[in-house]
Amino acid sequence: MMESVQxxxxxxxQELNCSATSLRVAEHxxxxxxxxxxxxxxxxxxxxxxxxxxxxxxxxxxDCIYFAGNSLGLQPKNAKKYIEEELEKWATIGVxxxxxxxxxxxxxxxxxxELMAKIVGAKPxxxxxxxxxxxxxxxxxxxxxKPSPKRxxxxxxxxxxxxxxxxxxxxxxxxxxxxxxxxxxxKPRQGEDTIRTEDIVSVIEREGDAIALVMLSGVxxxxxxxxxxxxxxxxxxxxxxxxxxxxxxxxxxxxLQLHDWNVDFACWxxxxxxxxxxxxxxxxxxxxxxxHKMELQPGVxxxxxxxxxxxxxxxxxxxxxxxxxTSMKDLRRKSVLLTGYLEYLIRHYYTKDPSAPxxxxxxxxxxxxxxxxxxxxxxxxxxxxxTVFQELEKRGVACDMREPNVLRVAPVPLYNSFTDVHxxxxxxxxALSASGAK
Amino acid sequence: EQPKSVQxxxxxxxQELNCSATSLRVAEHxxxxxxxxxxxxxxxxxxxxxxxxxxxxxxxxxxDCIYFAGNSLGLQPKNAKKYIEEELEKWATIGVxxxxxxxxxxxxxxxxxxELMAKIVGAKPxxxxxxxxxxxxxxxxxxxxxKPSPKRxxxxxxxxxxxxxxxxxxxxNLRSVLCExxxWPFQGEDTIRTEDIVSVIEREGDAIALVMLSGVxxxxxxxxxxxxxxxxxxxxxxxxxxxxxxxxxxxxLQLHDWNVDFACWxxxxxxxxxxxxxxxxxxxxxxxHSVKPTLxxxxxxNLKTRxxxxNEMELQPGVxxxxxxxxxxxxxxxxxxxxxxxxxTSMKDLRRKSVLLTGYLEYLIRHYYTKDPSAPxxxxxxxxxxxxxxxxxxxxxxxxxxxxxTVFQELEKRGVACDMREPNVLRVAPVPLYNSFTDVHxxxxxxxxALSASGAK
Numbered sequence: 001m002m003e004s005v006q007x008x009x010x011x012x013x014q015e016l017n018c019s020a021t022s023l024r025v026a027e028h029x030x031x032x033x034x035x036x037x038x039x040x041x042x043x044x045x046x047x048x049x050x051x052x053x054x055x056x057x058x059x060x061x062x063d064c065i066y067f068a069g070n071s072l073g074l075q076p077k078n079a080k081k082y083i084e085e086e087l088e089k090w091a092t093i094g095v096x097x098x099x100x101x102x103x104x105x106x107x108x109x110x111x112x113x114e115l116m117a118k119i120v121g122a123k124p125x126x127x128x129x130x131x132x133x134x135x136x137x138x139x140x141x142x143x144x145x146k147p148s149p150k151r152x153x154x155x156x157x158x159x160x161x162x163x164x165x166x167x168x169x170x171x172x173x174x175x176x177x178x179x180x181x182x183x184x185x186x187k188p189r190q191g192e193d194t195i196r197t198e199d200i201v202s203v204i205e206r207e208g209d210a211i212a213l214v215m216l217s218g219v220x221x222x223x224x225x226x227x228x229x230x231x232x233x234x235x236x237x238x239x240x241x242x243x244x245x246x247x248x249x250x251x252x253x254x255x256l257q258l259h260d261w262n263v264d265f266a267c268w269x270x271x272x273x274x275x276x277x278x279x280x281x282x283x284x285x286x287x288x289x290x291x292h293k294m295e296l297q298p299g300v301x302x303x304x305x306x307x308x309x310x311x312x313x314x315x316x317x318x319x320x321x322x323x324x325x326t327s328m329k330d331l332r333r334k335s336v337l338l339t340g341y342l343e344y345l346i347r348h349y350y351t352k353d354p355s356a357p358x359x360x361x362x363x364x365x366x367x368x369x370x371x372x373x374x375x376x377x378x379x380x381x382x383x384x385x386x387t388v389f390q391e392l393e394k395r396g397v398a399c400d401m402r403e404p405n406v407l408r409v410a411p412v413p414l415y416n417s418f419t420d421v422h423x424x425x426x427x428x429x430x431a432l433s434a435s436g437a438k
Numbered sequence: 439e440q441p442k443s444v445q446x447x448x449x450x451x452x453q454e455l456n457c458s459a460t461s462l463r464v465a466e467h468x469x470x471x472x473x474x475x476x477x478x479x480x481x482x483x484x485x486x487x488x489x490x491x492x493x494x495x496x497x498x499x500x501x502d503c504i505y506f507a508g509n510s511l512g513l514q515p516k517n518a519k520k521y522i523e524e525e526l527e528k529w530a531t532i533g534v535x536x537x538x539x540x541x542x543x544x545x546x547x548x549x550x551x552x553e554l555m556a557k558i559v560g561a562k563p564x565x566x567x568x569x570x571x572x573x574x575x576x577x578x579x580x581x582x583x584x585k586p587s588p589k590r591x592x593x594x595x596x597x598x599x600x601x602x603x604x605x606x607x608x609x610x611n612l613r614s615v616l617c618e619x620x621x622w623p624f625q626g627e628d629t630i631r632t633e634d635i636v637s638v639i640e641r642e643g644d645a646i647a648l649v650m651l652s653g654v655x656x657x658x659x660x661x662x663x664x665x666x667x668x669x670x671x672x673x674x675x676x677x678x679x680x681x682x683x684x685x686x687x688x689x690x691l692q693l694h695d696w697n698v699d700f701a702c703w704x705x706x707x708x709x710x711x712x713x714x715x716x717x718x719x720x721x722x723x724x725x726x727h728s729v730k731p732t733l734x735x736x737x738x739x740n741l742k743t744r745x746x747x748x749n750e751m752e753l754q755p756g757v758x759x760x761x762x763x764x765x766x767x768x769x770x771x772x773x774x775x776x777x778x779x780x781x782x783t784s785m786k787d788l789r790r791k792s793v794l795l796t797g798y799l800e801y802l803i804r805h806y807y808t809k810d811p812s813a814p815x816x817x818x819x820x821x822x823x824x825x826x827x828x829x830x831x832x833x834x835x836x837x838x839x840x841x842x843x844t845v846f847q848e849l850e851k852r853g854v855a856c857d858m859r860e861p862n863v864l865r866v867a868p869v870p871l872y873n874s875f876t877d878v879h880x881x882x883x884x885x886x887x888a889l890s891a892s893g894a895k
Contacts (some may be wrong), residue, residue, distance in 0.1 A: 042716055045529035051535050068534040075529045083522060084769070090712060091482035091513045095507040095855055096490050097713065105713040132763035143533075163736035163763070165749040170734040174581070253671065277529060278544040279766030286888035306571030306704075309714030311768040343764070398534055 003157040004011050004300050004341030014332040021348055026422035029341065035334050035413060041322045042275070042415045047396030054394035057430075065424050067400040070221075070249060070410035073275030078318035086310045097310075108313040109281065114318035119274075119328055120247065120266070121257035124284050128300045128317070130308050133269040134163045136284040136340070139303050140265045141171045145241050147212045151240070153176055155203065155214045157195060158187040160374050161221050164246050167220055168215060184211065193365040193380075194225040201235040208239025215243075218250025218266070222402065224366035224376035224410075230261040237262065248272060251283070251336075253374035253412075255328045259286050265290075265300075273375070273412060274323075278388040281308060322414065334413040341418055342377060342411055343368070345425045352382070360432050365406070376410040383435070389429035397424060439854075444797030456564075460805055460882075468798065468875035471803035475790050480779045481513040481710070483870040486853030493851035496887075504881050507855040509684060509833050510654075512710030517775035525767045536767075546741065547770040548716065554777035558709070558785060559682065559701070560692035561720050567757045568716050569737075572611025572683055572704040575719040578760055579700045581732035583677050586647045590675070594631060594638065594649045628837075629660040629829070636670040653685030653701070657832035657859065659823035659867075661689050665696040671696065683707060686718070688792075688831035688869075690785045693720050708832070708869060709780075711773040716765060719757055726756035735762030773853055779871065791870040793827040799834060799868055799885040800876055802827070802882045809839070817869070817889050822863070833867040839894070848888035854881060 003011070006292060012028050013020040030036055047053050048060025066074060089097045098106040109129040115126040116216075130136065145154065154168050168389045186203055188195050194326040205212065213354075214236040219226045229245055232436055236243035251274030258266055266285040271278040284300055291299035320392070323331075343364060350362035365378040376404040381388065400408040451467050452459040469475055487499025505513060521542075521727050528536045539835040556566040569575065575645040584593065639649065647672040652853040654661045664680055679700040685691060689710030693701055701720040705711040706787040721729065730753070731738060738759040740752040780788075800821060809818035815831040822835040838845065839862075857865040868878055 045531050045533050045791060049531040051532060051539055064533075066533055072534040072537070074533060080523075080526050083526070087514065087519050087522070089604075092484050092488035093490060094484050094503075094513060096504055098511070100490055131570065131574060132765075134737070135761035137764070138735075140734045161736075162744075162747050162749050163737070166734040166736060166738075166751050167762075170732060171752070174732050196825065225554070277766065277768060279764050279768070282763075305573040305577070306717075307714045308571075309712065309766075309769055311712060311714070311772070315768070334445070350838040400534075425572055 003191050003224065004169060005337055005344060009341065009344055010335065021345060021425075023419070023422050026341070026418040029337070029418035033334060033418070035326055036417065038322060038326065039415045041077055043077060044397075044415065046075060050393070050398065051394060052390070052393035053396050058395050058427075059266040061397075061422075062396065064396040064398055065420050066398045066416070066422065067409040067411055067420075068400060069275075069412040069415070070253075070272055070408065071400055072278060073252075073272055073319070073412070074415055075277065076275055076318035076322055078321065079277065079315035080314055082314035082318055083311060086314055103310055103313060103317075105310045106307065109308040109361045110309045111312065112317055112320055115324050116283055117295065119252060119256070119320070120285060120324055121255070121261075121269075121328075121423065122259045123288060125291070125299055125301065126285050126288050128260060128284050128304060129270075129313075130284065130295050130304055131282050132279065132308075133246070133267055133282045136267040136282050136303075137164065137246065137422070139305075140170070140244060140267055140286070141167065141213070141215075141217050144244060144265055145171055145175070145301075147175050147177060147182070151210055151212045153184045153207065153211045153213075155184045155186060155207075155216070157216050157220060157345075159220075159222055161248065162248065164215070164217070166378045182187050190363060194220070194223050194367055195227075197228040198230055200227070203302050204232070204235040204239055204241065208236070208241055211236070211239065213239045213244065214241050216245055218245045218256065218376045219254060219376070220407075221249050222408075223380060224249075224373050224378045224408070226250065226367075226371070226373050228372070229263060230257070233261050233263050235350065236282065240258075249376070250321065250374065252328075252331075252332055253376075255332050261288065263287060270316055273414075274415070275319040276312065276315070279312075281312040281316050331413040335375050338411045338413060338418060338421065339373070339375055339377060341425070342369065342409065342421045345421065346377070346379065349425065349429065374410075375412050376408055379407045379409065381407065383432075387435035388428075388431050392427055395427040395431060396429050397431075442688055444794060444801060447794065448801055450800065450876060460802060462876070462879050465798070465875040465879035467543075468794070471643050472791060472875070474783055474787065474870060475874065477779060477783065478872045478874065480514060483513060483872065484855075489850070489853060489855065491847070491850035497852050497884075499853075501853065503853045504877050504884065505855045506866040506868055506873070506881065508710075508869040508872070509688075509707055510857055511713060511867065512687075512707055512776070512869070514712065515710055515772065515775035515779055517778065517853050518712065518772035521771035521775055522768060525771055527764045542767060542770060542774075544767045545764065547767050548765045548773075551770065551774055551777055554781050554841050555718055558687055558691070558777070558780055559703075559718070559720060560690070560696075560785075562723060564726070564756055564758065565694060565720050567761060568705075568770075569719065569761055569763075571714065572681070572702055572717045575702040575717050576681060577851070578731065578762075579721070579735060580648070580650075582729050582760075583679060583700055584612055584648050590645055590647045592642065592646045592648075594642075594651070594676075596651050596655060625671070629655070629658050629824055630662075630820050632663040632666055635662070635667055639667070639670040639674055639676065643671070646671070646674065646676045649676050649678045651680055653680045653682040654689060654831050654833070656684050657835065659684075659830050659835045659865070661824075661828070661830050663829070664691070668696050668698050668781065673796060684833070685831065687780065687785075688833075694722065694894070697724075698722060705773055705776075708871075710776040710871070711769065714769075716769040716773050719760060721757035721760070722872055723756060729842055733762065734759075737761035737763050756806050758812040781810075781878060788870040792832050792868075795868045795870060795873060795875065795878065796830070796832055796834060797827065799866070799878045799881070801876065803834070803836065806882065806884055806886065830854060831867075832869050833865055836864045836866065838862050838864065840889075844892035845859050845885075845888050847890045849884055852884040854884050854888075854889060
């Protein structure tokens with residue numbers, strides 16, 4: 001990083017001789033964004049398309065401000081084309097489609113595994129595309145969670161995504177163990193929103209002899225915290241634990257080096273930052289060092305159970321081809337600036353002002369350090385969020401609300417712009433006024 | 439010995455038409471009187487010229503191919519594309535709102551199909567769930583239903599079970615497994631007698647935890663007497679489940695009334711949902727509160743409170759609690775298109791046509807290819823599949839007296855899609871939803887031509 005985000009914004013506003021909060025800064029950053037053309041590879045809803053939009057408040061012909069890519073990524077333009085190719089193939093050659101055409105169904109997902117592996121920092125033989133995330137999590141845990149009388153605990157984070165929590169509980173019960181005793185849940189410190197790496201490491205050092213598995217998320221869905229996966233893996237291994245990560249919110253968002261960090265296993269879904277559509281094909285990773293303990297095909301390839309649907313391969317292919325036109329490194333560089341710009345503006349307008357206690361303020365739960373977050377910011381408002389959220393939606397913003405106070409916004413580098421961020425801030429101001437939170 | 443009724447029908451028709459029983463006119467007559475013939479138009483049928491192996495010097499490429507591979511991959515329902523395009527349009531225009539809006543809100547898109555699916559398998563809607571792939575579902579069910587004890591730990595399965603089932607059952611390495619390897623079918627027989635299955639269960643049943651057979655055996659096409667097997671299993675305290683991959687949309691299933699404990703199936707064969715389509719699982723309602731999913735995920739949580747995300751599981755009863763994740767709308771669409779076609783008829787009516795259609799095929803094969811002791815070099819076909827319609831679905835497995843590879847290639851050149859298992863077997867499955875009696879007649883013509891061309895005089 002040549003300069004910090006703040007320095008960049010200051011420099012640009014000076015060059016343009018305008019205020020740091022001016023739209024001109026956003027437009028300048030967009031003009032200089034090397035990845036700006038990737039936006040055209042996606043289908044972006046117009047404001048008038050979104051159900052909650054109020055066209056008396058905004059121009060419906062504009063693109064919506066889509067900050068919900070952490071929940072459901074936008075559709076790559078080629079998804080439809082590829083799907084139509086496969087429907088045409090099914091219609092014209094039927095059962096021969098398994099072996100013929102550009103995507104023989106018998107191995108369609110295999111060809112994408114190399115592209116996927118790049119994104120997670122793994123070797124192609126360490127990655128497989130199959131099933132859904134929770135199924136893959138279970139398959140991996142069935143093989144990696146091998147408790148013994150002394151070493152049987154699973155370390156996970158507090159407020160883990162529900163599916164992970166239920167999955168871990170059920171894996172523990174399956175072994176006939178006690179859930180309360182076997183789930184070691186780590187929380188943030190009192191008064192803090194996120195979990196310090198040093199605290200995770202020290203729990204592992206203290207309890208590690210009894211821990212069979214360290215199973216955290218890569219990026220925490222609620223706070224947006226990006227865990228230090230390398231340090232955690234290292235700490236886990238030092239105490240003889242196996243270490244795996246649910247990378248649902250990390251894939252296509254953070255720069256992952258699963259192989260080099262020695263992560264034992266991981267799984268993820270592809271419908272968030274990897275834009276493959278609701279319920280899209282999930283992924284699984286196993287480090288090659290485990291390859292020959294598997295009975296069937298070596299490594300994670302042996303975990304495959306069934307032929308994967310070509311209809312899910314198509315949108316995923318369309319998305320991975322876009323990722324392949326850039327790199328996670330370049331995407332992260334833009335993301336740091338994009339999310340940093342959002343943070344800058346939020347702090348500018350909504351830092352708590354002791355002299356104006358009734359003025360709405362926002363506490364950003366997500367760490368400020370770019371190394372400890374991805375695209376997403378979790379914003380905790382000083383006022384109830386429901387009406388603010390509804391007013392934002394009327395103004396063409398797509399994002400996520402968690403009552404009572406939290407908004408999650410995720411400007412993604414593949415298709416969001418600095419202008420999107422500026423428009424969001426404008427909409428937020430207007431939404432707060434309209435909701436009566438002066 | 440073929441049951442009289444199909445034979446009688448063919449004889450009667452040929453007499454009415456004053457033609458030979460093997461005449462195309464019989465086929466055309468049967469087609470004219472087929473109440474389900476219009477359903478063919480709901481599917482996209484490849485032309486002969488579309489199929490890669492077709493040899494257009496041998497056949498008219500503009501004709502529909504003879505697609506007898508529906509037991510392997512069903513044809514595409516015409517509405518599949520339309521529904522997919524609707525959902526792609528939705529994704530493009532409303533993004534994340536698509537989970538809750540539109541005609542197929544993604545958050546519960548597959549739920550609406552479960553009633554249609556339940557009808558086809560003879561179950562209540564609450565006993566059926568659509569999710570994952572077949573083998574995943576088989577694992578999930580077995581993890582809950584296979585609870586061995588020191589005395590009762592065996593799993594009864596058929597020899598030459600589908601490879602995925604076999605591998606699935608073997609390394610359940612959380613507990614040690616001993617499979618009952620019964621020597622069946624008996625020497626010289628192709629299929630397994632129900633009485634033999636029942637007697638194994640009676641003899642060994644105290645040690646059997648689970649009876650896990652296919653509903654229709656993929657290789658032989660045998661339809662097992664699921665009712666009798668379930669009853670026999672229960673009489674000895676065993677749990678009974680079936681892999682219905684080849685049975686769903688093919689045989690008339692009454693999973694609930696037969697008291698079957700659990701079942702699973704794929705939907706890309708007779709249910710035409712496309713390669714890798716959404717699979718199904720069934721659990722009898724009697725287990726709704728006693729058999730819990732061993733592996734859980736957030737989709738098994740009560741829908742009303744699922745998104746509160748407080749990590750306190752409110753498990754849905756029965757098979758619904760076995761869900762793990764949101765299912766892809768891209769797979770829901772073709773399945774919906776197919777199930778809507780099934781819903782225009784009934785399994786009963788489909789079976790009635792199928793019995794006649796497959797019976798007609800059998801009739802013609804026997805006519806031309808019954809072994810002739812006075813002409814030992816003439817190719818003959820031994821039909822492995824039971825002759826009794828109650829013991830089979832659409833499929834016939836044909837065992838040829840000559841090597842099958844060249845015959846198969848010659849058939850493919852002539853626009854036939856079917857399946858070959860070396861060294862000698864052809865599997866052909868005329869399905870009632872989209873195949874016709876004329877298809878069958880054309881197949882027989884192509885087969886004769888293919889046998890000549892392959893040098894098997």
